Amino acid sequence: MVNVKIDGVDVQVEPNSTILEAAEKAGVHIPILCHDKVLKPFGACRVCLVEVKNNPKLMTACTTPVMDNMEITTKNDKLAKIRKTLIELLLINHPLDCPVCDKGGECTLQDLTYEFGVSQVRFDPKPNDTPVDHTNPFIERDIDRCVLCGRCVRICDEVVNIQAISFQNRGTDTIIGTSFNQPWNCEFCGQCMSVCPVGSLNNRVYLFKNRPWNLQKTESICGLCSCGCSILIDSEDNEVFRIKEDYDLGVNKGLLCVKGRFGFELINNVKREKNSKIKVGEEFKNISIEDAISTASKKLAEIKSKYGSDSIGVVVSSRLTNEEAFLARKLAKDVIGTPYIFSSETDDAMPEGTYADIENADDITVLNIDVTESNPVLGFFIRMTARKNEGGLRVFYPKMTALKRVASEFYTGKPSELLGLINDFADAVEGKSNRCSEAASKLLAANSPVLVFNPYSKADLAVVSRIKKAQPKVKLIPCKLKNNSQGIVDMGCATGADLVDGLGRDKIKALVVLGENIAVNPGYVNLVGVLSKLEFILSTDPYFTETSAISDLYIPVATFAEKSGTFTNFEGRVQTVNPAIDKGLISDFDLLVSLINSLGGKAPDSVDAAQELIRKEISNYSGVDFNGGVVEYPYAVKDVNARYEIVGSGSYELYRCSLRFHSGTFTTWSPDLTKVYKEATIEINPEDAADLNLKDGDLVTVKAGETMKKFYVEIEKYNPRGVVSIPMNYKGTEAILAKGEYQRVELIKHA
Amino acid sequence: MRNIIDTLFFTEILQGLGITFKHLFKKPVTLKYPFEKPIIFDRFRGIHYIKTDEKGNPKCVGCYLCQKVCPAECISIETDAGPNGERLIRKFEIALDRCIYCGFCEEACPKDAIHMGRRFDTVDSNRSKYQVNMGYLVKNYKKGE
Numbered sequence: 001m002v003n004v005k006i007d008g009v010d011v012q013v014e015p016n017s018t019i020l021e022a023a024e025k026a027g028v029h030i031p032i033l034c035h036d037k038v039l040k041p042f043g044a045c046r047v048c049l050v051e052v053k054n055n056p057k058l059m060t061a062c063t064t065p066v067m068d069n070m071e072i073t074t075k076n077d078k079l080a081k082i083r084k085t086l087i088e089l090l091l092i093n094h095p096l097d098c099p100v101c102d103k104g105g106e107c108t109l110q111d112l113t114y115e116f117g118v119s120q121v122r123f124d125p126k127p128n129d130t131p132v133d134h135t136n137p138f139i140e141r142d143i144d145r146c147v148l149c150g151r152c153v154r155i156c157d158e159v160v161n162i163q164a165i166s167f168q169n170r171g172t173d174t175i176i177g178t179s180f181n182q183p184w185n186c187e188f189c190g191q192c193m194s195v196c197p198v199g200s201l202n203n204r205v206y207l208f209k210n211r212p213w214n215l216q217k218t219e220s221i222c223g224l225c226s227c228g229c230s231i232l233i234d235s236e237d238n239e240v241f242r243i244k245e246d247y248d249l250g251v252n253k254g255l256l257c258v259k260g261r262f263g264f265e266l267i268n269n270v271k272r273e274k275n276s277k278i279k280v281g282e283e284f285k286n287i288s289i290e291d292a293i294s295t296a297s298k299k300l301a302e303i304k305s306k307y308g309s310d311s312i313g314v315v316v317s318s319r320l321t322n323e324e325a326f327l328a329r330k331l332a333k334d335v336i337g338t339p340y341i342f343s344s345e346t347d348d349a350m351p352e353g354t355y356a357d358i359e360n361a362d363d364i365t366v367l368n369i370d371v372t373e374s375n376p377v378l379g380f381f382i383r384m385t386a387r388k389n390e391g392g393l394r395v396f397y398p399k400m401t402a403l404k405r406v407a408s409e410f411y412t413g414k415p416s417e418l419l420g421l422i423n424d425f426a427d428a429v430e431g432k433s434n435r436c437s438e439a440a441s442k443l444l445a446a447n448s449p450v451l452v453f454n455p456y457s458k459a460d461l462a463v464v465s466r467i468k469k470a471q472p473k474v475k476l477i478p479c480k481l482k483n484n485s486q487g488i489v490d491m492g493c494a495t496g497a498d499l500v501d502g503l504g505r506d507k508i509k510a511l512v513v514l515g516e517n518i519a520v521n522p523g524y525v526n527l528v529g530v531l532s533k534l535e536f537i538l539s540t541d542p543y544f545t546e547t548s549a550i551s552d553l554y555i556p557v558a559t560f561a562e563k564s565g566t567f568t569n570f571e572g573r574v575q576t577v578n579p580a581i582d583k584g585l586i587s588d589f590d591l592l593v594s595l596i597n598s599l600g601g602k603a604p605d606s607v608d609a610a611q612e613l614i615r616k617e618i619s620n621y622s623g624v625d626f627n628g629g630v631v632e633y634p635y636a637v638k639d640v641n642a643r644y645e646i647v648g649s650g651s652y653e654l655y656r657c658s659l660r661f662h663s664g665t666f667t668t669w670s671p672d673l674t675k676v677y678k679e680a681t682i683e684i685n686p687e688d689a690a691d692l693n694l695k696d697g698d699l700v701t702v703k704a705g706e707t708m709k710k711f712y713v714e715i716e717k718y719n720p721r722g723v724v725s726i727p728m729n730y731k732g733t734e735a736i737l738a739k740g741e742y743q744r745v746e747l748i749k750h751a
Numbered sequence: 752m753r754n755i756i757d758t759l760f761f762t763e764i765l766q767g768l769g770i771t772f773k774h775l776f777k778k779p780v781t782l783k784y785p786f787e788k789p790i791i792f793d794r795f796r797g798i799h800y801i802k803t804d805e806k807g808n809p810k811c812v813g814c815y816l817c818q819k820v821c822p823a824e825c826i827s828i829e830t831d832a833g834p835n836g837e838r839l840i841r842k843f844e845i846a847l848d849r850c851i852y853c854g855f856c857e858e859a860c861p862k863d864a865i866h867m868g869r870r871f872d873t874v875d876s877n878r879s880k881y882q883v884n885m886g887y888l889v890k891n892y893k894k895g896e
């Protein structure tokens with residue numbers, strides 16, 4: 001610890017901290033413009049200059065480390081004059097666009113101008129005037145407003161590791177741009193935009209729609225993937241205007257992904273159904289919500305008394321809150337008395353590793369999943385750690401993913417080869433000597449290794465459980481798919497009951513489908529015929545989905561932005577969701593309460609009461625803080641016995657890749673995300689495409705056995721030759737992927 | 752004694768009548784509105800207008816500053832991005848019946864767009880007529896009001 005004195009305040013700080021950090025501790029405010037605490041010190045703007053006693057030069061507080069007994073002055077006339085001049089110089093070229101600039105009201109340059117009292121600029125203004133760049137679908141780039149702080153460039157490099165944008169030219173001609181002025185070759189994560197202190201990079205989904213002082217901020221948790229990112233929902237008049245990060249909140253350190261940040265229009269989607277609908281003959285008729293609920297309970301009671309309680313099944317979506325999932329199980333088990341509670345989740349793997357474990361890891365293995373797409377923020381953490389460690393990242397995946405820049409070992413190849421390699425790796429970890437021994441020895445020698453994997457693949461799980469046994473130190477991170485994939489398992493909704501089985505045995509006569517779109521789920525796709533024979537299907541969903549269309553009664557419900565409750569992320573961390581808006585719809589919670597009460601049960605009357613019950617009945621939740629506490633699990637992975645299998649025949653090998661830009665079909669309701677990715681595409685190597693005479697956007701038919709399905713082509717140079725991929729968990733791919741994770745298929749080009 | 756005389760002979764009433772009599776020969780001060788219009792002083796704050804630029808487009812850029820500053824909360828604005836990424840004003844409305852004609856909006860406007868005009872005759876038979884939009888405000892400007 002060293003002692004420093006800042007503006008007369010004595011503080012003790014760590015030896016290598018900067019003057020800025022020390023000032024923060026001392027409670028002294030130093031203005032900053034280019035500094036960002038997630039990034040390395042840079043020192044571009046000089047706004048943070050301070051005076052150090054016995055030092056003739058002024059020092060930048062954000063880059064200068066403290067020394068013992070340093071005496072620092074942060075405020076005096078000289079500094080005020082210099083800071084003011086710095087801003088005046090910036091304002092020579094800065095167009096005074098504040099009235100039309102989306103950053104107006106939350107702009108650092110505006111704030112500093114006020115703080116330093118700049119009311120007139122002594123120099124002749126020469127405002128920049130170049131056209132605004134709209135080549136990025138999500139980010140507006142107006143380089144005229146740029147102050148060249150380099151934050152965007154640095155975050156895209158240090159955190160995202162994409163290096164999509166950079167400084168161009170030199171001196172006064174410097175601008176921020178893409179290489180050779182090509183369209184942005186980027187992930188659209190929006191990190192650059194979130195750190196830009198001025199209105200140079202703006203959110204195009206929110207562009208010009210409102211001003212920050214009108215927006216009400218609600219802290220909540222993203223309802224898309226299982227990363228559990230803390231978000232701020234900015235809303236006015238029951239409309240969500242944007243979703244923003246908060247650098248001081250939650251586990252994600254202010255990082256968000258394209259879906260979470262730009263997909264929010266799905267909440268405002270005008271196509272959202274407002275009315276409950278009942279099927280009369282072949283047509284749907286609107287009915288009031290009260291009638292819908294009473295019809296539902298009457299129907300369920302009727303079917304229960306006619307066929308017995310196990311004639312009703314309940315399907316639970318992984319997007320429900322813990323409280324809703326808890327009530328769903330109550331409804332099924334205690335009120336109806338049926339063992340048939342279904343979900344597409346698995347309890348084969350439970351959370352173990354956390355974000356902190358990744359940050360402290362000295363060896364990371366990413367097994368057969370493109371984590372940068374499936375769980376993007378987890379992907380950022382892996383990239384940051386690998387970058388910091390300069391290695392220690394091993395990835396197995398058929399193609400190169402965004403981890404390629406930071407991975408020290410990247411194993412790609414045809415599934416037929418890669419899967420063998422993965423098996424060899426597991427063998428080597430178990431002690432056999434083979435081609436993977438070197439990699440395995442690194443994993444075995446590591447102190448805090450982490451293994452990231454796909455918990456939905458039995459064959460991957462088998463490998464994971466073998467590795468875990470051989471190297472017990474390894475922390476497992478299952479890449480659960482959706483926001484509450486873990487929570488609904490904890491609430492007892494992953495009973496192992498198989499919907500296909502249940503329906504096949506002809507017992508089930510009615511289904512209550514809570515938010516799950518079973519009609520496009522690869523596991524259930526063969527059921528659509530069976531479903532139509534059921535006597536009664538109740539479906540709830542924020543949207544009228546394919547499943548709602550085959551149901552008898554549809555009730556529109558709230559999205560994550562409209563309800564309270566908790567989600568449990570892939571770390572097993574329980575976090576609170578707060579309602580930001582009210583669209584006048586009930587939530588699944590309200591519906592479940594009504595159903596339980598009208599079917600003779602007793603439901604808790606509020607989310608708080610439900611949480612009390614959860615603490616009582618779910619043992620590992622009893623002592624957990626529902627606002628960020630981590631649940632302890634009895635095991636990390638079950639002993640799974642499964643082998644990789646490549647089914648079918650054909651000249652191309654097909655694997656299921658992680659879905660890009662979307663979180664299941666839910667986000668297809670966002671018009672902005674569907675602009676960049678709408679129909680499922682098939683990714684194909686350029687040479688294979690040339691052989692088949694295919695271009696980007698052409699249609700090609702995939703023939704897997706008897707199943708044929710058309711896809712649009714997307715040429716992907718990283719896919720190995722002879723390998724094609726289609727995304728899992730998306731509509732259009734279910735019929736093919738239902739056959740197996742890896743298949744041999746034929747491609748047929750269309751005339 | 753004097754009191755008795757005053758009470759008996761209504762001297763004060765006569766005095767008052769005298770003043771009335773004097774005024775009969777003075778120039779009247781009442782304006783016969785609406786046939787006669789009052790003189791409006793330059794600093795009067797009446798119904799708003801919005802200035803236009805050389806091309807005839809409203810100068811307003813939809814910055815929401817007038818809406819923010821308005822103490823009566825009678826300005827409602829909705830903006831959006833157009834197909835080419837330009838700033839569009841979808842809605843600009845003032846509720847003249849809620850406005851307190853304070854002129855804060857005029858002062859807040861960074862674009863010299865909104866101004867207080869000199870018209871004061873807001874009277875109408877229907878409340879909805881008080882909800883005026885950009886077209887009305889620009890017309891006010893063009894009419895020189």
Ligand code: SF4
Nearest residue numbers: 156186187189190192
């Ligand atoms: S959106 Fe993300 S990937 Fe694209 S330039 Fe910005 S930080 Fe880089």
Ligand code: SF4
Nearest residue numbers: 146147149150152196
């Ligand atoms: S675009 Fe924004 S973040 Fe990037 S250098 Fe310019 S001002 Fe800084």
Ligand code: SF4
Nearest residue numbers: 222224225229257260
């Ligand atoms: S989708 Fe996942 S990674 Fe993206 S913001 Fe939401 S929780 Fe975070």
Ligand code: SF4
Nearest residue numbers: 821850851853854856
């Ligand atoms: S004059 Fe005052 S009350 Fe009327 S619109 Fe302007 S700011 Fe609002």
Ligand code: SF4
Nearest residue numbers: 811812814815817860
């Ligand atoms: S302050 Fe002026 S420019 Fe801004 S919205 Fe009001 S009238 Fe338009």
Ligand code: FES
Nearest residue numbers: 034043045046062
């Ligand atoms: S904040 Fe220190 S130099 Fe910019």
